[in-house]
Amino acid sequence: MLFIYVQKWYNLSMISVIITTYKEPKTLPKAIDSILGQVPEGKEMEIIVVGPDEQTKSVVQKFSSRYSFVKYVQDRGEGKPVALNLAFENAKGDIIISTDGDVIVAPSAIKSLIHPFKNKDIGATSGHPISTNKCNTVLGYWSHFLTNAAHQMRIKKDIWPCSGYLYAFRNIIDKIPINALSEDGLITQMIRNKGYLIKYCPKAEVYVKYPNNFKDWFKQKIRSAGGYWQKFQIPNDKFQINSKKMRNFKQEILDGIKLFFKYPKNIKEFFWTILLYLTRIYLWLVIFWKIKIRKEKFKAIWKRIESTK
Numbered sequence: 001m002l003f004i005y006v007q008k009w010y011n012l013s014m015i016s017v018i019i020t021t022y023k024e025p026k027t028l029p030k031a032i033d034s035i036l037g038q039v040p041e042g043k044e045m046e047i048i049v050v051g052p053d054e055q056t057k058s059v060v061q062k063f064s065s066r067y068s069f070v071k072y073v074q075d076r077g078e079g080k081p082v083a084l085n086l087a088f089e090n091a092k093g094d095i096i097i098s099t100d101g102d103v104i105v106a107p108s109a110i111k112s113l114i115h116p117f118k119n120k121d122i123g124a125t126s127g128h129p130i131s132t133n134k135c136n137t138v139l140g141y142w143s144h145f146l147t148n149a150a151h152q153m154r155i156k157k158d159i160w161p162c163s164g165y166l167y168a169f170r171n172i173i174d175k176i177p178i179n180a181l182s183e184d185g186l187i188t189q190m191i192r193n194k195g196y197l198i199k200y201c202p203k204a205e206v207y208v209k210y211p212n213n214f215k216d217w218f219k220q221k222i223r224s225a226g227g228y229w230q231k232f233q234i235p236n237d238k239f240q241i242n243s244k245k246m247r248n249f250k251q252e253i254l255d256g257i258k259l260f261f262k263y264p265k266n267i268k269e270f271f272w273t274i275l276l277y278l279t280r281i282y283l284w285l286v287i288f289w290k291i292k293i294r295k296e297k298f299k300a301i302w303k304r305i306e307s308t309k
Helices: 028-036 054-064 080-090 109-118 138-155 182-191 214-228 249-263 267-294
Strands: 001-008 014-020 044-051 071-072 093-099 122-131 165-168 196-207 231-233 240-242
Touching: 014 028, 014 080, 014 093, 028 054, 028 071, 044 054, 044 080, 044 109, 054 071, 071 080, 080 182, 109 165, 109 182, 109 196, 109 231, 122 138, 122 182, 138 214, 138 249, 165 182, 182 196, 182 214, 214 267, 231 267
Parallel strands: 014 044, 044 071, 122 196
Antiparallel strands: 001 014, 001 093, 093 165, 122 165, 231 240
16 A cells, blocks of 8 residues: 655645555555655655565665655564554655555646645545456456445535545554454544544545455455454544444435446346446445354454555
8 A cells, every 4th residue: 555645733734644564565566656756846755665576665765766755664564454553653744645556646636635724623535446457357347336435425425435446534543453343433433423524536546456356346345344343442532433424224225226227228238237236235234244143353454455565
């Protein structure tokens, strides 16, 4: 995951990019390149890449030879939340922009995310994921259907989670729980609990490759949706964090009803939409069983998704 920090004291004069990643030597260079050309005029940038593996280190060294502001920090390989907390300790900034190391940030997306922070009431901004998968397969169609559904939800609703593929927030989060499955939803709720507003930036597009096999798709959805069943008591925060109210099975059904008839373009896509709904019902049942009943640990649920790399 990639983070951009704007230096403290709210002057937005320096952008620090922090990328947490693991064994993504093919996609990581593209992710970095998509950011390098987006430094707003009059700003400075540093890029800190956090990862436990030699492949990541090698990629960063190649960039460091050309750009002195690209640096590598090695983590212990104990999971993404631990790596993020290490990133928070090493960064200097005030505004964080987060994106993954296996996606491409569109030109001018950074500018779109940063601009709303001129309003002191804005605590976080979310980008707009765009699927790069083809629509001629079931999973490809599902990726476009779900990203479109999320887009419509963020436009119309006041309460929604930022997209983990690309989002920004004020650097007022010291740490996140090391067993957080959906850190984007958790951080969104933490920002809200501090009295800030969340703004959606549709022009801040980020291009995402989604899973191309059902096994990876299911692992990814259990990980992302399952995080909304978790509850945390954050130190120095008077609220108990429960981001389930931003995303749950009932809400998915209600939000998807309108698209159910509008989005499919033919009989085949209509059938795929029905299949998606049935699969999501099964997904939420599995999530309930794993997290609420069996109370499975972070390492048992968090699985690497190979087909998106």
